[in-house]
Structures are given as C-alpha cells and as structure tokens.
Amino acid sequence: MHPIFDHTKSREQFDRAARVIPSGVYGHLGPAEGCFIPVSAYPQFSEKAQGTYFWDIDGNRYIDYMCAYGPNILGYNDPDVDEAARRQREKGDCITAPSTAMIDFAELLVDTVACADWAFFAKNGNDVTSIAVRTARAYTHRKKLIFFKGYYHGISPWCQKLDNAGVLPEEVRNNLYLDWNDEQQLEQAFAENKGQIAAVISQPYMHGNFADNTFPKEGFWQKVRKLCDDNGTVLIIDDVRAGFRMDMKGSDHYFGFKADLICFCKALANGYNVSALCGQDFLKNAVSGLSVTGSYWLSAVPFAAGIACIEKMKKLNCPQLLIDKGQKLSAGLLEQAKKYGYDLHITGMPSLFYLRLADDPSLMLHQAWIAECQKRGVFFTNHHNHFINAALSDSDIAETVEIAGEAFAALREMGE
Amino acid sequence: MHPIFDHTKSREQFDRAARVIPSGVYGHLGPAEGCFIPVSAYPQFSEKAQGTYFWDIDGNRYIDYMCAYGPNILGYNDPDVDEAARRQREKGDCITAPSTAMIDFAELLVDTVACADWAFFAKNGNDVTSIAVRTARAYTHRKKLIFFKGYYHGISPWCQKLDNAGVLPEEVRNNLYLDWNDEQQLEQAFAENKGQIAAVISQPYMHGNFADNTFPKEGFWQKVRKLCDDNGTVLIIDDVRAGFRMDMKGSDHYFGFKADLICFCKALANGYNVSALCGQDFLKNAVSGLSVTGSYWLSAVPFAAGIACIEKMKKLNCPQLLIDKGQKLSAGLLEQAKKYGYDLHITGMPSLFYLRLADDPSLMLHQAWIAECQKRGVFFTNHHNHFINAALSDSDIAETVEIAGEAFAALREMGE
Numbered sequence: 001m002h003p004i005f006d007h008t009k010s011r012e013q014f015d016r017a018a019r020v021i022p023s024g025v026y027g028h029l030g031p032a033e034g035c036f037i038p039v040s041a042y043p044q045f046s047e048k049a050q051g052t053y054f055w056d057i058d059g060n061r062y063i064d065y066m067c068a069y070g071p072n073i074l075g076y077n078d079p080d081v082d083e084a085a086r087r088q089r090e091k092g093d094c095i096t097a098p099s100t101a102m103i104d105f106a107e108l109l110v111d112t113v114a115c116a117d118w119a120f121f122a123k124n125g126n127d128v129t130s131i132a133v134r135t136a137r138a139y140t141h142r143k144k145l146i147f148f149k150g151y152y153h154g155i156s157p158w159c160q161k162l163d164n165a166g167v168l169p170e171e172v173r174n175n176l177y178l179d180w181n182d183e184q185q186l187e188q189a190f191a192e193n194k195g196q197i198a199a200v201i202s203q204p205y206m207h208g209n210f211a212d213n214t215f216p217k218e219g220f221w222q223k224v225r226k227l228c229d230d231n232g233t234v235l236i237i238d239d240v241r242a243g244f245r246m247d248m249k250g251s252d253h254y255f256g257f258k259a260d261l262i263c264f265c266k267a268l269a270n271g272y273n274v275s276a277l278c279g280q281d282f283l284k285n286a287v288s289g290l291s292v293t294g295s296y297w298l299s300a301v302p303f304a305a306g307i308a309c310i311e312k313m314k315k316l317n318c319p320q321l322l323i324d325k326g327q328k329l330s331a332g333l334l335e336q337a338k339k340y341g342y343d344l345h346i347t348g349m350p351s352l353f354y355l356r357l358a359d360d361p362s363l364m365l366h367q368a369w370i371a372e373c374q375k376r377g378v379f380f381t382n383h384h385n386h387f388i389n390a391a392l393s394d395s396d397i398a399e400t401v402e403i404a405g406e407a408f409a410a411l412r413e414m415g416e
Numbered sequence: 417m418h419p420i421f422d423h424t425k426s427r428e429q430f431d432r433a434a435r436v437i438p439s440g441v442y443g444h445l446g447p448a449e450g451c452f453i454p455v456s457a458y459p460q461f462s463e464k465a466q467g468t469y470f471w472d473i474d475g476n477r478y479i480d481y482m483c484a485y486g487p488n489i490l491g492y493n494d495p496d497v498d499e500a501a502r503r504q505r506e507k508g509d510c511i512t513a514p515s516t517a518m519i520d521f522a523e524l525l526v527d528t529v530a531c532a533d534w535a536f537f538a539k540n541g542n543d544v545t546s547i548a549v550r551t552a553r554a555y556t557h558r559k560k561l562i563f564f565k566g567y568y569h570g571i572s573p574w575c576q577k578l579d580n581a582g583v584l585p586e587e588v589r590n591n592l593y594l595d596w597n598d599e600q601q602l603e604q605a606f607a608e609n610k611g612q613i614a615a616v617i618s619q620p621y622m623h624g625n626f627a628d629n630t631f632p633k634e635g636f637w638q639k640v641r642k643l644c645d646d647n648g649t650v651l652i653i654d655d656v657r658a659g660f661r662m663d664m665k666g667s668d669h670y671f672g673f674k675a676d677l678i679c680f681c682k683a684l685a686n687g688y689n690v691s692a693l694c695g696q697d698f699l700k701n702a703v704s705g706l707s708v709t710g711s712y713w714l715s716a717v718p719f720a721a722g723i724a725c726i727e728k729m730k731k732l733n734c735p736q737l738l739i740d741k742g743q744k745l746s747a748g749l750l751e752q753a754k755k756y757g758y759d760l761h762i763t764g765m766p767s768l769f770y771l772r773l774a775d776d777p778s779l780m781l782h783q784a785w786i787a788e789c790q791k792r793g794v795f796f797t798n799h800h801n802h803f804i805n806a807a808l809s810d811s812d813i814a815e816t817v818e819i820a821g822e823a824f825a826a827l828r829e830m831g832e
Binding site: 013016017019020021022023025026042043044045046047048049050054056057062064066067068069070071072076077082089090091092093094095096097098099100102103106107110117118119120123124125126127130133134135136137138143155156157158160161164165166167168170171173174240265266271272273275284285286287288289290291292293294295296297298299300302379 | 429432433435436437438439441442458459460461462463464465466470472473478480482483484485486487488492493498505506507508509510511512513514515516518519522523526533534535536539540541542543546549550551552553554559571572573574576577580581582583584586587589590656681682687688689691700701702703704705706707708709710711712713714715718795
C-alpha cells in the first residue's frame with residue numbers, strides 16, 4: 001500500500017503566491033482551470049524533476065503523466081538535450097544576430113516533417129497558430145475561419161470564446177464553428193461561404209477537454225483536404241499537443257493527408273522554449289510578408305535543444321515507443337477498473353490518452369478516483385488528455401497500475 | 417585605423433537560410449525591417465557573445481549597441497545570472513507544477529516596481545501588452561484604445577497597422593491614434609468618446625523608429641493620468657524597451673506618475689526568456705479572470721535568472737550606470753561629428769540613445785555613416801534606438817568614438 005501524501009507546504013506557498021500573483025498559480029494548475037485537477041489533492045509547487053518524475057515541495061514524488069502539459073517527451077533533464085543546450089549557452093543564446101543553429105533546426109524540420117518546405121520559429125503554440133491564421137488571411141485575402149467544436153488553439157482573441165473576458169465580438173465574428181467528423185456540415189459551410197473561407201484550423205483528432213477523445217471517421221480528413229483544395233482554403237493542422245507523439249512526420253501524415261501549415265510547440269525541444277510553424281512552399285512568401293517578431297524568438301539555446309531533441313526522437317522512433325508504453329499502461333488500468341467493477345474509458349492515442357470513469361455522469365466519481373491516484377504519487381488529471389514520455393519504464397507503469405488499483409479500492413471503501 | 421570587415425560567411429549562410437526559413441532571417445535583421453540596418457554592411461549570423469561584444473561567423477568582433485535589441489543589460493553571459501539559471505536548471509525548468517521561484521520573482525518585482533501590487537509572467541513583450549489591453553477591456557467593459565502615433569506595442573492584430581498583411585479592419589477598428597505630447601487632442605478624444613475608452617497605452621517617452629526620440633512635455637503625463645482617472649480609463653505603460661534603463665521603479669516613476677499596468681520584457685532577465693505584467697491591486701481580479709496561459713510560461717529557469725538580474729541591477733544602480741555610460745558615449749560621438757563637420761542629433765535617454773545625421777533628409781547619409789561604423793566593429797543600427805549594457809567599458813567607449821571618427825572620415829573621402 002502506498003502512503004497518502006501531505007501537501008502542507010504547497011498550501012502555504014499557494015497562499016503566499018495568491019498575494020502577489022493574480023490567481024496565485026495560473027494556467028492548468030490555476031483555479032480558472034482547476035476543473036482539470038482535484039484541487040484538494042494536487043501539489044501546487046514542484047521542487048525538482050528527473051526523467052519521468054517530479055517532486056513537490058513537500059517531498060512527494062510523482063510518476064508524471066502530464067509531462068509539463070506536453071513539453072517533456074524524452075524525460076525531464078534529458079542528458080543529450082541538456083548537453084547540446086549547455087554547449088550552445090557557452091557560446092551565447094539571445095544575441096543581436098541569430099546563430100546558424102536556426103538554419104540547422106529549420107533544415108532538420110524540413111527533412112523530418114512531411115508537409116514542411118520551410119520552418120519559422122517563435123515561442124508559444126499560440127504564436128504559431130496565430131501566425132498560421134494570419135498567413136492564411138494574407139494569402140487568400142479572406143476573413144473566415146472554420147473551427148471544430150471542442151478546439152483549443154491558444155489564447156489570442158481570434159481563437160477565444162466570445163464570452164471570455166476581454167474578448168470583443170468583432171475579434172471572433174469571422175469564426176464558423178462546426179461539429180467534428182460531420183462532413184455534411186462542412187460541405188454546407190463551404191457552400192454558404194463561397195470564396196470567403198481563409199482557413200480550416202484543427203487538431204489532428206478531437207482531443208478536447210471534458211469529453212472522450214475522438215479519431216477522424218474513415219475518409220474525413222480526405223474530405224476536408226478536398227474541400228480546402230476545391231475552395232482555395234488553407235488547411236492548418238494544430239499539432240502543438242499531439243506533435244511527435246503520433247508520427248515524426250506530423251500528425252497529418254499519420255492520417256494520410258498533407259496539411260498546408262502545421263504548428264508545433266510542446267514536444268519540440270524537451271522543455272526548452274521554442275515553437276515552430278512549418279508549411280508548404282506556396283505559403284512561404286505570405287509568411288515573409290507578415291510583421292511578426294519577438295525579443296527571444298531567435299535565441300540559439302532552444303534551437304540547439306530542439307535539434308538534439310528531434311534527432312533523439314528519430315533515433316528512438318519516439319511516437320511508436322510512447323504508443324507502446326501507453327498501450328501497456330492502458331491495459332493495466334482497464335484491468336484494475338474491471339477488477340474493482342468500474343467502467344473506465346480510455347480514448348485518444350495511447351501516447352496522449354484521455355481517461356473517463358463512466359459510472360457517474362456528474363464527473364465527481366472520476367475526480368474522486370483521480371484524487372486518490374494523485375495522493376499516492378500518480379500525477380493524472382481530470383478532464384484533459386495525458387502525455388507519455390520516453391523515460392517512463394515498465395516498473396513505473398507497474399507501480400502506476402498498482403496505485404490505480406489502490407485508488408479504486410479507496411473509492412469502494414468510501415462507498416462510491 | 418581599424419580594418420574593414422568581410423562578411424562572406426554571413427552571406428553564404430543567409431542564402432542557405434533563405435531556402436528553409438521565410439525571409440531567411442526575420443525580425444530586426446530581416447529584409448522586412450532591413451531599413452534598420454545597412455544590409456550590405458551588417459553581419460547576419462553570430463558565432464558567440466561575451467560581455468558587451470558579439471562575434472559574427474566571419475570572426476569579426478562588434479562592440480554591440482543593440483544588446484539583442486534590449487535583453488542584454490548586464491553583459492552577455494553574465495556570470496551571476498548564468499549561475500542562478502544553472503542552479504535552477506539542475507533542479508528543473510519546465511515542470512508540470514511551477515517552482516516557488518515564480519513567487520520569489522513576483523515578490524521581488526512588487527518590492528522593486530513602484531506601481532506593482534502583483535506580477536503576472538509570460539514570454540514575449542507582446543504577450544503582456546496584449547494581456548494588459550484585455551485586462552483593461554475586461555475591467556471597464558469598454559472597447560476603445562488610445563495609441564500615440566509612432567508606437568510599437570507588439571505583433572498582435574490589436575496593435576498592428578490596418579494595412580499590415582493578414583490584419584482585419586475589425587481587429588483595429590477600436591483604435592484611436594493621437595499625436596504624442598498633444599494635450600488638446602487627448603482632451604478631445606476623451607470628450608468625443610465619453611465612457612468608451614478602455615485604455616491609454618504608451619511607451620514612457622516617444623522612442624519610435626525613423627524619428628528623433630521625444631520626451632514628454634512638462635505636465636503631459638500628469639494630464640494623461642488625470643484624464644484616465646476622470647474617465648475610468650486604464651493607463652498602460654509599455655516599458656518593454658525602456659524598462660530598467662531609466663528607473664528601477666519603472667519608467668512611469670521616472671516621469672513622476674503612476675501607471676495602472678506596466679509591461680516588462682527585454683531587460684528583465686538578461687536574455688532568459690520571460691516577460692512580466694505588473695499592476696495595481698484594483699486590476700488583479702480582472703487579470704485572474706482572463707483565459708491566458710502558455711506551454712513555457714511557468715518555466716523556472718527564467719524566473720531564477722530574472723531574480724539574479726533584478727538583484728544585480730539594483731546593486732549596480734543600473735539605470736544611472738547606463739545613463740552615465742551613454743552620456744560619455746554621446747559626448748564623444750558629438751565631438752567626432754563636429755570635428756568632421758557633420759550635424760549629429762542624439763535623442764532619447766542616453767541609455768537608449770537614438771542617432772540621426774541630419775545633414776541629408778533622405779537618410780542615406782546617415783545609413784552610409786552607420787555602415788562605415790559597422791564595417792569597423794561598432795554595431796549601430798539605422799533608424800531604431802540603441803541600448804547600453806553594464807559591461808560596456810570606458811575603453812570600449814573610446815574605441816567606439818575612434819571608429820565613429822574613422823567612419824566620418826570615410827564619408828568625407830567618399831565625397832558625402
């Protein structure tokens with residue numbers, strides 16, 4: 001039996017944070033998104049990380065299935081990536097003129113990613129999804145965008161919900177929201193907005209929050225691709241979350257089609273701060289014509305880290321490795337659920353698995369189970385997909401499965 | 417006499433870059449902004465940097481007055497900042513839960529910056545200017561923004577020019593553009609848009625490009641502050657460029673007023689990738705209510721670097737140190753100009769000086785002089801302010817002045 005974690009120091013530090021930081025802790029661990037995490041059970045601050053683990057400031061160790069919400073793909077503090085970054089840092093990072101490491105990284109992405117004739121670098125996923133949309137608008141001289149309901153493409157106004165604070169109606173007026181996997185709606189949208197649709201933007205499959213993740217229906221992507229071709233519309237794949245956890249050539253390649261633009265960020269450099277927009281030749285001039293830059297966009301250390309990360313991922317055949325690990329984990333979790341009589345649904349790519357305990361539609365049972373896992377050292381989250389990294393070992397998976405079983409047993413004891 | 421630099425390798429690498437990167441090199445060094453630099457004279461790729469210098473890939477050393485366009489404030493590879501970053505990196509950087517270094521950094525900013533009751537961290541200057549504007553709109557439930565002509569606040573649509581590629585009219589429709597230092601226009605704008613102006617956003621003084629930089633008239637900021645107060649409008653200071661090169665307490669403090677929100681980025685962590693929005697208590701809840709986050713926003717290494725950077729800047733009294741160095745340099749440059757009979761104008765803060773050779777309104781003479789400086793190892797730029805860093809020594813300044821003189825002599829020889 002695993003001991004139950006104490007989070008006294010995390011709670012104390014959160015109180016301190018809340019005095020000087022809006023929300024105390026923001027993003028996924030913040031109260032605004034707190035639905036993702038069992039607030040009473042999760043640690044708010046980390047002390048250190050190594051491989052597949054992180055330790056909170058109360059000294060508890062977690063087998064981490066969030067991987068910093070994606071960036072950790074090879075394991076925290078990967079020696080090869082860190083060494084490449086260290087060597088570059090000795091020479092310089094953020095300098096008036098960029099390093100040729102930027103060219104090396106662009107060439108490597110062009111060699112690796114199926115649809116990439118070029119690469120353009122920024123810092124956030126949101127930077128590159130926004131540049132992609134602006135590229136499509138500049139190229140087509142059109143305004144409208146097609147989104148699939150359940151999407152997340154960043155924080156800029158164009159991809160926010162109308163009722164989000166500080167977002168203006170005119171900033172989202174050109175958005176069309178369709179149901180994922182609905183070819184008929186898609187055909188209708190193109191017919192009703194003839195010559196007006198600049199871009200379709202989508203994740204490679206529906207890995208939205210609060211719902212089982214859904215793959216494209218047979219032929220769906222081919223239909224989208226054809227409608228885009230027939231209508232002169234740019235097809236943008238947001239691979240920020242799934243990138244390099246499905247296919248080294250891009251998640252469009254996994255599903256057998258070719259994006260016009262593809263956005264990478266999270267798994268690009270194993271935690272070093274860089275994002276990339278890649279795309280086909282016909283859009284290169286449109287990107288060149290945009291007015292976009294940033295103070296740290298040409299920094300050399302993340303380029304060196306990104307090169308080492310991509311090279312190592314290719315050597316390991318990382319997507320398949322993570323899929324295999326995810327399948328092993330999924331099988332173990334399903335076995336424990338069955339043993340304790342719960343209906344656990346696991347959806348999406350095994351390397352990006354989404355969990356849902358279906359016995360209680362209120363979601364409270366699911367949250368209770370996640371909390372029991374958390375308190376014993378498995379960092380799962382509630383209504384967001386998870387991430388696998390290459391440092392996760394068979395014994396980590398075995399321990400996870402054991403803890404998942406203990407968490408189910410605890411639910412039964414609580415009478416749930 | 418200083419030898420003339422060769423840039424053969426830079427040119428070769430630029431050709432290589434242009435094949436796989438839109439524009440080849442983007443941002444300030446790219447062709448889109450190439451007006452800032454004498455293209456035929458400048459190096460496009462750096463090999464390494466140290467202190468106040470960087471070396472290009474042809475082996476030429478530059479006394480660098482661009483400081484990576486701002487981030488380099490203590491000198492490249494500052495040992496104290498790098499050591500703090502290294503220690504944090506050993507523990508971890510981009511982890512599922514943030515480090516308490518985030519709280520330490522927020523507390524330090526609250527202690528340092530006059531108007532700061534809290535701090536919120538992101539990655540780019542553009543992130544925090546955009547969050548500031550969204551905060552103002554969320555708090556006031558108003559749409560309109562006042563800008564001063566010549567402004568630069570980032571790359572998001574709300575702050576772009578209407579004719580910029582990919583920007584929609586509806587994204588900039590709520591912008592009012594006024595002349596800097598014109599109190600009457602300001603009064604009129606508030607009168608004509610009663611109850612509609614969410615925010616005034618401005619740099620602390622007009623340090624736009626292609627024009628002599630201009631300080632606020634006596635009483636101008638007090639007038640702006642009063643109009644904002646009287647109309648319930650949020651006053652946002654964009655201190656991304658000038659921050660910590662005028663006043664450790666914020667550039668609003670330098671001019672004797674108090675901003676509601678202030679944006680920092682460039683000099684915050686000596687090149688480590690972080691930006692910060694600070695503000696007054698009454699806006700803290702509005703920030704908490706926004707939907708904003710990013711994959712690397714809670715990374716610990718830049719927080720550790722930022723703490724070390726701010727502490728060292730305070731110890732050095734960095735703004736005054738840089739102002740003194742800038743004054744020494746300016747005096748030397750003016751002396752050389754006079755000696756060779758040129759009318760050199762130096763405007764803005766000495767720590768952020770803007771250069772203009774006024775003898776030829778076509779700007780070509782200015783560009784020719786800058787090119788001659790560049791080719792001898794002084795990295796100036798054409799129509800953008802410059803930056804001083806703390807590692808710039810008296811002998812660097814003396815060498816710069818000497819090269820500036822040789823560049824004037826070269827102009828005379830060319831018959832300019």
